Amino acid sequence: MTALVGDRSRVAVTRKPVSRHRRGVVRWIVLAGCVAVAALMLAPFGLMVVNAFKSPTEYATQGPLALPGEIYTKGVVDFWERSNFLVKLWNSTWTSALVAVFACLLSLLSAYALGVGRVRGRVWIVGVFLLANILPQEVLLYPLYDIAQEVGLNNSGWSIVIIFTVIQAAFGTYLLASVLGTFPPSLLEAAALDGANSWQQLWRVVFPIVRPTLSVLMVFFFIWTWNEFFIPLVMLTSPDAQTVPIALSALQGDRMLDVPTLNAGALVSLVPTLIFFLIFQRTLTRGVIAGSIK
Numbered sequence: 001m002t003a004l005v006g007d008r009s010r011v012a013v014t015r016k017p018v019s020r021h022r023r024g025v026v027r028w029i030v031l032a033g034c035v036a037v038a039a040l041m042l043a044p045f046g047l048m049v050v051n052a053f054k055s056p057t058e059y060a061t062q063g064p065l066a067l068p069g070e071i072y073t074k075g076v077v078d079f080w081e082r083s084n085f086l087v088k089l090w091n092s093t094w095t096s097a098l099v100a101v102f103a104c105l106l107s108l109l110s111a112y113a114l115g116v117g118r119v120r121g122r123v124w125i126v127g128v129f130l131l132a133n134i135l136p137q138e139v140l141l142y143p144l145y146d147i148a149q150e151v152g153l154n155n156s157g158w159s160i161v162i163i164f165t166v167i168q169a170a171f172g173t174y175l176l177a178s179v180l181g182t183f184p185p186s187l188l189e190a191a192a193l194d195g196a197n198s199w200q201q202l203w204r205v206v207f208p209i210v211r212p213t214l215s216v217l218m219v220f221f222f223i224w225t226w227n228e229f230f231i232p233l234v235m236l237t238s239p240d241a242q243t244v245p246i247a248l249s250a251l252q253g254d255r256m257l258d259v260p261t262l263n264a265g266a267l268v269s270l271v272p273t274l275i276f277f278l279i280f281q282r283t284l285t286r287g288v289i290a291g292s293i294k
Contacts, residue, residue, distance in 0.1 A: 115180025
């Protein structure tokens, strides 16, 4: 009996290093796969950087994969001057920021009424918000343009703010209504016993709990609005009111295409959003972690 127990213990001891070795091999394989996927994702960005500082002649003779023989900055300068980039940057910044703030506020108020207020027909209303997220922008373009002309907001950045506040708030309401649908009623009942009205319950009880989710939505709304192209292209016809994506599209002609200048413009246009993402990366991470914990 003693010998049998000793044999089993030796088998267990010999199995532990083998299992640890296998786990170590699996981890290295997963790490190598992640590095390969990251390299594939960064490859287009690397090509953009390489071709942004390459002259048109060098691009035509050596192709897009060759490294530039010298740093060619005329493409960046041409894009900056031709597009009046500072004006386009300001237009994209203030419209995207206002959309992010207004859409989050509207989403919170609507989701509070649907998720906590228990409005009649809540399921159908949430379904309407879901349908609004499915509809393509081409379907909405003509009525939106006609209404903007009627109220005198065509060719104005405020038309973009109003339109995308409603569009982004549809997604935010759908998401927050699902979250607030599972909100503990005991917290609101305790606040009501303390004398808090509905408005105070919203800002003192509900808002602190969903604030991480709202932070994530605000980051997403800003980036989504910044990258919008189709509706701003139709609504904003004046160069002084246009945004960065429209300025970038102006570099593409019908018969001529200056690829190095186009890459330089794409690089310059990408820098503000990259800086914004790096600044709010911690906010985004905290919001995702807080949402997963809850």
